[in-house]
Amino acid sequence: MSNRTFTMIKPDAFASGYTGAILKQIEGAGFRIVAMKLTRLSAEKAGEFYAVHAERPFYGELVDFMSSGPIVAAILEKDNAVEDFRKLIGATNPANAEEGTIRKLYAKSVGENAVHGSDSNENAAIEGNFFFSAFERI
Ligand code: ATP
Ligand code: MG
Numbered sequence: 001m002s003n004r005t006f007t008m009i010k011p012d013a014f015a016s017g018y019t020g021a022i023l024k025q026i027e028g029a030g031f032r033i034v035a036m037k038l039t040r041l042s043a044e045k046a047g048e049f050y051a052v053h054a055e056r057p058f059y060g061e062l063v064d065f066m067s068s069g070p071i072v073a074a075i076l077e078k079d080n081a082v083e084d085f086r087k088l089i090g091a092t093n094p095a096n097a098e099e100g101t102i103r104k105l106y107a108k109s110v111g112e113n114a115v116h117g118s119d120s121n122e123n124a125a126i127e128g129n130f131f132f133s134a135f136e137r138i
Pocket of ligand 2: 117119
């Protein structure tokens with residue numbers, strides 16, 4: 001799984017109609033879509049996905065936001081996928097993101113920041129399994 005990462009187009013970007021542009025940028029950067037679905041996270045599922053942040057002051061806000069509307073979840077494949085995808089999306093806070101990155105282009109704020117990207121190969125596998133069955137992971 002080391003050439004795979006997991007992403008979500010978050011509720012802010014989906015609601016703003018940026019899904020097509022973001023997917024175009026992802027494919028244009030050389031990522032192959034291995035699995036993808038338009039879905040919604042319940043508050044319970046969002047809390048589970050971001051459980052690592054449960055003690056952070058923004059956890060409640062994060063759970064509310066991530067369960068506020070549809071998201072697009074996808075598994076992506078490319079050499080060095082995790083690191084290259086984090087570069088493509090830019091810093092967590094769009095104010096600090098480099099020009100041309102997805103968050104610089106489409107994120108509203110540090111909380112509503114358009115996309116998720118896995119931070120390690122291990123988490124990429126865990127997160128992909130969270131959303132997709134073995135059959136769906138092509
Ligand atoms: P993600 O895991 O969504 O790809 P990230 O790895 O860049 O983002 P994390 O530190 O894992 O950043 O934080 C997870 C998410 O929590 C952020 O993407 C953002 O939506 C939210 N978040 C992080 N810091 C803050 C903050 N200071 N205030 C509000 N929300 C925050
Ligand atoms: Mg993270």
